Amino acid sequence: MEGPIEFDVLGYVEPNKQVEVCKLLEKNSDKSRFSVRKEVLSSVKENKLVSIAVGLGWNEVQSLVQNTPIGFISLKIVESTYWVSKEMSYCDSHSLYFSSSKNCPVCTKWYVNTNSDKQKVKVL
Ligand SMILES: [Zn+2]
Secondary structure: OOOOEOEEEEEEEOHHHHHHHHHHHHHHOOOOHHHHHHHHHHHHHHOOOEEEEEEEOHHHHHHHHHOOOOOEEEEEEEEOOOOOOOOOEEEOOOOEEEOOOOOOOOOOOOEOOOOHHHOOOOOO
């Protein structure tokens, strides 16, 4: 059986905060400076989501959402390894996108609560 669900957090980049966002993403991911810049630029130009943090527990998601990192707007919480799309299910109570073959992992209590080892984003 599949283990408890972890979460990723995605967001849109504020157009005038690209430099701050690039710095944060470079610090918090293994991606190269070039691919981070490309991603941030296309987020701004094409209104695309970028990944802010991956493999978080629900507690870490809450603190990230309550202290949105500088330069990001309208954060989205999604079941880890998935991406926000029309095919995903959405739970209103938890503002969470999850795979449509399941029920909301938080409602059904099948999720990781704290995953501090894996926490990638230090809240600024
Ligand atoms: Zn729910």
